[in-house]
Amino acid sequence: MPTSRDSKAQRACGVDWSEVERSSGSSLLASAGHARAETELYSPIPDGYRRGRHKYVAVLGTVMSGLGKGIFASSVAKLLKDKGLVVAPIKMEGYLNVDAGTLNPFRHGEVFVLDDGTECDMDLGTYERVLDQNLTRRNFVTAGQIYREILERERHGGYLGRDVQMIPHVTGEVKRKIRELAMYGDGSAPADVVFIEVGGTVGDYENGFYIEALRELAFEEGEDSVCFVALTYIIEPEAIGEQKSKAAQLGIKRVMEAGIQPHIIACRATRRCGPTVLEKIAMFSNVPLRRVFSMHDRPSVYSIPESMRQEGLDREILSVLGLHERIDLAHEDRARERWMSYIRKIEAPKNKTVTIGLTGKYASVRDAYASIVKTVEHCATHLECTAKLEWIESTELVDQNIPERLAACDAVIVPGGFGSRGVEGKISAVRHCRTTGLPFLGICLGFQCAVIEFARHVVGLKEANSTEFDPNCPQAVISELPEQKKVEQLGGTMRLGGQDVAIQPGTLAHYLYGKDLIRHRFRHRYEVDPLFIERLEAGGMIFSGRHPQHPIMQILELPAPGEAPEGIGHPFFFAAQFHPELLGRPLRPEPCFMGLLAAALQRKHPGAGQVRWARSPDAAKVD
Numbered sequence: 354m355p356t357s358r359d360s361k362a363q364r365a366c367g368v369d370w371s372e373v374e375r376s377s378g379s380s381l382l383a384s385a386g387h388a389r390a391e392t393e394l395y396s397p398i399p400d401g402y403r404r405g406r407h408k409y410v411a412v413l414g415t416v417m418s419g420l421g422k423g424i425f426a427s428s429v430a431k432l433l434k435d436k437g438l439v440v441a442p443i444k445m446e447g448y449l450n451v452d453a454g455t456l457n458p459f460r461h462g463e464v465f466v467l468d469d470g471t472e473c474d475m476d477l478g479t480y481e482r483v484l485d486q487n488l489t490r491r492n493f494v495t496a497g498q499i500y501r502e503i504l505e506r507e508r509h510g511g512y513l514g515r516d517v518q519m520i521p522h523v524t525g526e527v528k529r530k531i532r533e534l535a536m537y538g539d540g541s542a543p544a545d546v547v548f549i550e551v552g553g554t555v556g557d558y559e560n561g562f563y564i565e566a567l568r569e570l571a572f573e574e575g576e577d578s579v580c581f582v583a584l585t586y587i588i589e590p591e592a593i594g595e596q597k598s599k600a601a602q603l604g605i606k607r608v609m610e611a612g613i614q615p616h617i618i619a620c621r622a623t624r625r626c627g628p629t630v631l632e633k634i635a636m637f638s639n640v641p642l643r644r645v646f647s648m649h650d651r652p653s654v655y656s657i658p659e660s661m662r663q664e665g666l667d668r669e670i671l672s673v674l675g676l677h678e679r680i681d682l683a684h685e686d687r688a689r690e691r692w693m694s695y696i697r698k699i700e701a702p703k704n705k706t707v708t709i710g711l712t713g714k715y716a717s718v719r720d721a722y723a724s725i726v727k728t729v730e731h732c733a734t735h736l737e738c739t740a741k742l743e744w745i746e747s748t749e750l751v752d753q754n755i756p757e758r759l760a761a762c763d764a765v766i767v768p769g770g771f772g773s774r775g776v777e778g779k780i781s782a783v784r785h786c787r788t789t790g791l792p793f794l795g796i797c798l799g800f801q802c803a804v805i806e807f808a809r810h811v812v813g814l815k816e817a818n819s820t821e822f823d824p825n826c827p828q829a830v831i832s833e834l835p836e837q838k839k840v841e842q843l844g845g846t847m848r849l850g851g852q853d854v855a856i857q858p859g860t861l862a863h864y865l866y867g868k869d870l871i872r873h874r875f876r877h878r879y880e881v882d883p884l885f886i887e888r889l890e891a892g893g894m895i896f897s898g899r900h901p902q903h904p905i906m907q908i909l910e911l912p913a914p915g916e917a918p919e920g921i922g923h924p925f926f927f928a929a930q931f932h933p934e935l936l937g938r939p940l941r942p943e944p945c946f947m948g949l950l951a952a953a954l955q956r957k958h959p960g961a962g963q964v965r966w967a968r969s970p971d972a973a974k975v976d
């Protein structure tokens with residue numbers, strides 16, 4: 354018999370939740386294998402799943418993609434997390450790649466790497482930054498992953514003679530992943546609310562099965578369990594000079610055609626949406642006006658949660674999901690105060706500006722460096738200055754034009770990258786920074802460029818290079834070391850994800866991080882060849898961060914000017930084999946970026962007094 358929790362719709366259709374549960378097994382294979390042949394209700398429910406315990410917010414795009422679904426979903430998730438609820442976001446991609454590792458950042462934006470080594474969409478970076486929460490592979494799903502699992506299961510006889518179909522098997526897998534995440538939650542407690550973001554827009558061929566799965570999920574979970582938010586776009590053609598809602602209406606209709614009645618409509622727009630437009634949208638989409646929101650552009654994405662709160666978006670979502678009883682107001686006040694102190698810093702007038710050069714390869718596609726941009730922004734906010742990024746195309750850099758190209762920069766970041774294109778330009782930029790005292794931060798490939806440059810011009814290994822760029826290089830200071838990979842038992846050939854970094858006391862790294870052991874995320878295949886470490890150190894380079902057990906160099910730096918042999922000392926020369934930008938969070942600015950910006954500030958405004966974070970003259974003695 355249906356329980357009292359079952360929705361009217363389910364009862365009307367004669368759906369019995371216990372039937373859904375009975376027809377599903379528990380373990381991954383068993384659930385598929387034991388699905389009873391005579392029922393269409395294949396919907397694998399993870400062992401121990403409790404319906405009603407977890408709620409869901411599904412954010413669907415209409416009209417067009419690129420409207421900031423991730424920013425929207427993470428901002429709402431933050432508001433709910435601030436109220437003491439456990440939230441877990443999941444990004445569902447329609448593409449067939451199994452992960453984002455093979456995607457070109459030039460086309461898709463940066464590949465974000467999670468602590469567990471998952472290579473994923475850059476939106477996961479937005480969730481981690483806004484929620485200040487580490488995510489795992491459970492928070493990222495692609496169509497390729499789902500098909501691969503289903504096909505493997507089919508080959509292992511997991512479907513007991515059934516034809517394997519988009520519905521119920523593919524949609525069943527989507528629901529399973531969502532429910533498994535709900536049970537896993539944030540890793541320490543099950544989720545009160547799972548935020549589901551489907552890539553692309555409703556109506557796209559490739560994400561249709563996700564939308565259907567969500568419709569089924571809402572049906573099975575019952576009323577008050579799934580809140581659908583349609584994110585739409587209000588156009589304002591210049592020639593007409595007013596906001597038009599038709600495209601948004603048509604987009605929302607597509608959602609309704611898929612069998613989904615949105616509960617909340619969020620209208621993206623350049624300017625605040627006028628009342629007429631909001632009323633029209635409400636009327637045509639059967640959504641009360643109080644649940645139709647203007648999501649117009651804001652000066653900072655971090656001010657979005659507070660704007661949403663003021664307009665009551667969080668309250669409406671709690672009402673749709675019946676969650677008011679679970680919230681903790683004191684927790685919300687504390688969290689909000691911390692966040693607002695950061696917002697106040699963003700909004701405060703700044704009288705200092707620094708220019709940070711970024712010698713990228715894809716300088717025309719800025720999303721390829723999204724986390725670096727964000728991390729610089731957080732640090733500038735904390736240091737109460739404005740940081741202007743100067744995009745420098747590394748393929749155009751040569752020794753001769755560098756002084757002029759970097760003339761406006763107060764500091765330079767040489768970021769990560771793959772392949773030889775632009776590498777010599779990056780090495781030249783490192784040389785310029787090293788020899789002129791310009792603050793420098795090298796990231797991953799930028800770290801390797803710093804080693805190559807130092808080996809060539811200080812140690813005298815004139816042919817120093819990486820085997821990535823010159824496989825037959827006679828002085829391969831950077832090379833692929835397969836035996837180390839075996840020791841660490843890493844999948845594939847890439848060293849991916851979080852690793853410990855032991856920091857040498859008394860160094861700049863120790864001054865910045867203030868700890869003996871830190872953890873950071875890696876994504877690389879090549880590293881410093883241990884054969885050259887002694888010679889590099891004899892030349893004055895300090896490897897201040899290493900793997901705790903293996904001879905893998907993870908941070909390098911040059912000593913402060915007063916402490917080094919002639920020509921080696923430098924106010925801020927620091928590079929990491931890991932990607933510090935992946936851990937840049939608004940309320941916890943990344944220390945080596947703080948160091949870089951503080952050094953840039955000191956250079957630009959020497960009279961402005963000691964900037965906290967900048968290395969003190971006797972930093973070598975600090976531990």
Ligand code: GLN
Nearest residue numbers: 769770797798877878879
């Ligand atoms: N191409 C280099 C390597 O694989 C650096 C990688 C990176 O910058 N992410 O080691």
